[in-house]
Amino acid sequence: MPQARVRDIVEIIENAAPPALAETWDNTGLALGRMDDPVKKVWTALDPLPMVVEAACKNNVDMLFTHHPLLIRPLKSLDLATPMGTIVSMAVRHNLTLYSAHTNLDKTRGGVNDILTRRLGLESEKDLVPGQADQPGLGRVARLPEPGALEDVIARVKERLGLKWVRAVGNKNLKVDAIALCSGSGSSLLPEFFASGAQVYLTGDMGYHHARSVEDAGLACIDVGHFASEHLMVEAMAHFIQEQCDAQGLDVITEPCSLEQDPFAIY
Template sequence: MPTVADIVEILDARFPPSLAEEWDVNGLTVGDPTARVRRILFAVDPTLAVVQEAIDVDADLIVTHHPLLLRGAKQLPVTTSKGAVVHQLIAHGIGLFNAHTNADHASGGVAEALAEALGVRSTVPLIPSSADATQGTGRIGILGGPLTLGEFAQIVAKKLPATAHGVRVAGDLDALVTSVAVCGGSGDAFLADAKAARADVYVTADLRHHPASDARELADLGDGRPFLVDVAHYASEWAWLTAAAEHVADAAGVDTIVSTLNTDPWTAHFASPASDASA
């Protein structure tokens, strides 16, 4: 039976910590490296609900994409959200590991999983790493055949987990698209890169008003591309869990479970009458 340290070694080999951004936090947050692991729960966020799920399925380790302590903490009383998570984990002998921007950038990581889920083929990094061109930020590739932007947006809505956020689109729904750029998580910093790569459409999460507006204004000065598809942060990164879980299961011979809990913080969405009419 592998130990926590064995699982960490497998994950670090697949998603090298050296690929992470300098500001990021990755690795084992809670747990004993010598503890034995029989079952692992994979999830996007280390929330209390996810910890409870791990307790319910008798998992020894939780692997998440997002770190619990990204912004640090000087105190972790049980009366705080993060303190409550840590106390629950320790009380039930469950470890917590995460792979964040290293998994974003790695080959076989978050961006590739998102592209694959949406039917995007022959992908390469949108922004290749200077050390290894096969790894880097985002991915860009092509669809199996041209689709209208509206048809492609419907595929995005169908293939990604359902959220209150849903799928927002900026562009001509009848325009044909073939090349697709994707970036899991908050990706409006790479709008210019998607345009420079001549993507027909850019799929990401957390697009803010001003960057999105500026990008669309610039696109409209040319051929209108890239069109924008904005999804929930959680939904954009969920597809990675299955690939990561399968890799660990094969490498370590342990049971792995992919959480289907929706950890997107928004719980409802009400479309305005104008939005309903335009749909």
């Protein structure tokens, strides 16, 4: 088999999630590394956390692909004693490439929002926020196989996502036939949810005043948390990258990182 290089893995990812789809504020793509470096092992993760990078280095991983970028805002300095400095120092010393696909992976067909939709056993009918020039946009709107009460939808979400709890707003008896969803932080898309025709909005990171707005509209929201709405991509993207490498005859092992947990705990 031919020797795979970083650019080969990047091409696989960018064919699936074109960088042009990313929001203008985003910092998707190569954060650290060289495109011509050889790759034999790839890990996928949600975040480039210090413990994830450390474990990747110890396990001879050549490339770490994450959903969340290492950096969103530019740094003015880099203290190697800080968590960010530790990540960069470890990655450089072990020749670990760091690469991310963020809002482009959220939007693209088959990306994070579609992974979430499928896990819920639903099919997307339209984008919550239409993209430009027939490109995919943010979020999805999907219809339930059969209408049901909000409490039944909550039970479905918990069972399908393997969650012990969710935060919910709305009358438990509210009749639901359509769900709008946005992986990660979706509070900024509340106006689009209100105009979507869906009765429930599934997302993460909803605040108090956002909840009141949903309540005032007579609608519902299910907040599954940022982590639970996006961590699904870790296993899905590991499978996708491995499948593409095998199809291209590239000698690469791709594995999902198993170390990450939701930072929030319920006591």
